[in-house]
């Protein structure tokens with residue numbers, strides 16, 4: 001896949017139920033080994049019609065697709081995903097706005113393991129520091145509770161991504177992803193499997209984070225297992241939501257909306273979704289050559305055909321005028337999503353704005369670099385140089401000082 005989150009820590013090997021933590025350091029686990037049996041058996045898999053969530057709701061993008069009687073979709077991916085956005089926003093609206101600051105509860109009391117929890121968060125922080133340097137730097141301005149919660153989410157996303165993109169990817173089956181999803185349910189039910197899951201369990205008990213975007217990310221991994229072509233942008237959009245838009249939805253409840261913001265909660269969620277989509281589209285455009293070498297084309301097939309291009313042109317890796325025209329259109333679309341996202345960053349709580357601006361500004365610049373490479377994304381990897389990053393960061397910081405808009409101008 002064109003990696004959503006290239007986070008390189010070894011994930012737990014869900015193909016055989018071996019814990020990630022067994023392979024490192026002390027191998028501590030939260031709770032007893034009976035959980036391990038749950039993880040490796042399939043008895044708790046309960047598919048079809050949407051699963052019961054932690055609070056009894058059953059909606060998901062997947063169930064929306066399955067729900068249509070004739071098997072045909074009547075909604076576009078964008079409409080279906082927006083439905084998820086509305087539900088996520090409705091879920092947290094009260095909690096986020098009820099107080100000026102999020103009320104962060106104390107750590108879950110885990111007898112005998114209290115030390116482990118802070119160790120688990122520290123480990124999440126180390127991973128984040130190692131693999132997402134700029135973003136991690138930005139999180140230093142956040143409150144300690146929010147920072148470590150973001151770390152825990154980051155690490156879960158990385159481990160999930162690693163299942164289909166890491167060293168053990170060839171052993172990953174849909175059944176293994178089902179087991180990973182069961183394990184996610186356990187995390188949300190306060191029964192973490194290992195230390196890193198423990199950090200996430202604590203996070204989801206302290207912040208109004210819903211399980212749905214996490215499930216949807218796993219669904220993105222399933223999609224990656226079964227698909228290597230996307231018929232049109234509608235299909236690609238759904239994939240981008242699953243693997244990256246979900247990260248935006250997971251992050252907002254942690255980052256918080258500025259109490260003085262007049263924007264609607266759903267518009268902020270929508271901006272977060274847009275940032276995930278923009279990042280993923282950029283990632284795809286940057287990695288066209290790399291993905292093609294793995295037999296994958298994450299570009300809309302109908303748009304390729306309209307431009308007079310085919311998979312063969314991509315595998316041949318020739319930068320032609322047809323390719324340049326095609327790429328200009330794709331870059332333009334990705335920028336539109338960044339524009340959409342920008343409207344929402346200002347509405348986030350003040351300390352959360354800088355890491356988001358920093359990553360947005362830097363990721364957006366990758367598009368400029370693709371242009372500067374004359375659209376050769378077959379053999380040249382577009383990247384933002386250290387000096388350009390250094391120039392961009394103060395700009396991101398200045399942007400983060402801009403307070404939320406005084407009027408309710410941010411609408412979908």
Ligand SMILES: CC(C)=CCC/C(C)=C/CC/C(C)=C/CC/C(C)=C/COP(=O)(O)OP(=O)(O)O
Pocket residue numbers: 003004005006007243244245247248249251252268269271272273275276279280283341342344345348356
């Ligand atoms: C905009 C508002 C209101 C909130 C922000 C909400 C957030 C944090 C959204 C970010 C979503 C996000 C980080 C999605 C991941 C997308 C992505 C393609 C990440 C790429 O990560 P790596 O794969 O590590 O990058 P590289 O491949 O470039 O190393």
